Amino acid sequence: xxxxxxxxxxxxxxxxxxxxxxxxxxxxxxxxxxxxxxxxxxxxxxxxxxxxxxxxxxxxxxxxxxxxxxxxxxxxxxxxxxxxxxxxxxxxxxxxxxxxxxxxxxxxxxxxxxxxxxxxxxxxxxxxxxxxxxxxxxxxxxxxxxxxxxxxxxxxxxxxxxxxxxxxxxxxxxxxxxxxxxxxxxxxxxxxxxxxxxxxxxxxxxxxxxxxxxxx
Ligand code: URA
Numbered sequence: 214x215x216x217x218x219x220x221x222x223x224x225x226x227x228x229x230x231x232x233x234x235x236x237x238x239x240x241x242x243x244x245x246x247x248x249x250x251x252x253x254x255x256x257x258x259x260x261x262x263x264x265x266x267x268x269x270x271x272x273x274x275x276x277x278x279x280x281x282x283x284x285x286x287x288x289x290x291x292x293x294x295x296x297x298x299x300x301x302x303x304x305x306x307x308x309x310x311x312x313x314x315x316x317x318x319x320x321x322x323x324x325x326x327x328x329x330x331x332x333x334x335x336x337x338x339x340x341x342x343x344x345x346x347x348x349x350x351x352x353x354x355x356x357x358x359x360x361x362x363x364x365x366x367x368x369x370x371x372x373x374x375x376x377x378x379x380x381x382x383x384x385x386x387x388x389x390x391x392x393x394x395x396x397x398x399x400x401x402x403x404x405x406x407x408x409x410x411x412x413x414x415x416x417x418x419x420x421x422x423x424x425x426x427x428x429x
Contacts, residue, residue, distance in 0.1 A: 223248065224248065224337055224341045225249075225341050225344065226246050226248030226249070226341055226342055226343070226344045226345050228248070229243070229245065229246045230344045230345060230348050234348070235352065236261075236265050236352050236353070239345070239348055239349070239352070240260040243258045243260045243316060243345055244258050245258075246258055246316065246345070248342065248344075249317075249337070249341040249342065251315065251317035251319050251334070251338055254318075254319075254320070255276075255318045256281045256284075256318070257281065257284050258316050258317060259280050259281060259284055259285065259316055259317070259318070260286075260312070260316060260345070261286060261310060261312025261313070261349050261353075262285050262286055262310070262311060263309050263311045264308050264309060264310055265353060267309050267310035267353060268308070268355060268356045269309045269310070269355055269356070269357050269359060269424065269428065270309070270310045270311075270312065270355035270357070270358050271309055271311045271312070271358075271359045272312055272313065272314060272346065272358060272359070272360055272365040273287060273311070273313045273314070273361045273362070273400065274313060274314055274315065274333070274334070274363075274364040274365060274400060274402075275313050275314065275316070275317065275318060275331075275334050275364070276313060276317070276318045277291065277318065278320070278329050280292075280318065281317075281318035281329075286313055287311050291400070291401040291405060294401045294404060294405060294414070295361075295401040298401065298404075298417045298421055299421055301418050301421075302421030302422045302424070302425045303425040304425050310353050310355065312349055313365075314339050314342060314346060314364050314365045314367075315334040315338055315339055315364070315368075316345055318331075319331070319338070331402075334364060336372060339368045340368075342368075343368060346368060347389040350388065350391065350393070351389070351391070354391075356428060357394050357396065357424055357428055358393055358394070358395045358396075359395075359396050359421065359424050360397040360398065361398060361400045361401065362398075362399055362402075363375075363400070364400075365400075366379075369386075369393075369395065370384070370388075370395070370397075374397075376397055376398070376399060380397050380398050380416075381396070381397075381398065381419060381420040381423050382396070382397070383395070383396055383423065383427050384396070384397070394427065396421075396427065397420075398417055398420035398421065399413070399416065399417055399420070404416075404417055
C-alpha cells in the first residue's frame, strides 16, 4: 500500500494515483486517498465498478449513503432506477462500467436521528478527485460516456456545463488527451426528487436511447 501523504491544503488525488496500474491496483490505491478532506467523514472510498472492458462508462456525482456503507457505486435507490432506465433504453447495465466524479460521500448530519444528508461536492473537491476519473477513462477506454448530471458534466466538460442545454445529444470532446463521445443526461436522483416522476423518468430513458442508438 502506498504511503504517499499530500499536504492538508494540496487538494489533489494526483500523488495517490499509481502510474502503470490496472483497475484493481487503482482501486486499492484509491482506498488510501487523502487528496481532499472528504475521506475524513466517509466510511470508505467508493471506486468505479462493473465491466472493465465496457463500451459504455456511466459517470455519476458521488456515492450516496448506501454506496458509502457498501463500497460500490449506484447500489441505492438512484442506482436501481438507473438500471431500470438503462434496460428500457436497450443498454444492459451488466455490460457497463459505473463510476462517480467524486469517490467519497459528502454529507451533513440533520434531524433528531442525525441522518446523513447528501451534500453536493464543491468544484474544488470534484477537481481534486479528477485524477482518478482520468485514470479510469484511460484504462476502460469506453466508446461512450453517459454523463449523469451537473457534477459529472462539470468534472468532464468544465464548469460552464449545463445539463439542460445538452442533455440527450451526442458530444465529442477532447478529455485528458483522448477524443471522447459523451451523452449527458440528468442524474437519476433528480428523477426521484421530481414532482412529476413519470415524466422525468421518461426523459431519462429518452436520453439513454440516444446513447444506445449512438452505439449501434
Ligand atoms: N448517486 C451517484 O451519483 N452515485 C452513486 O454511486 C449513487 C448515487
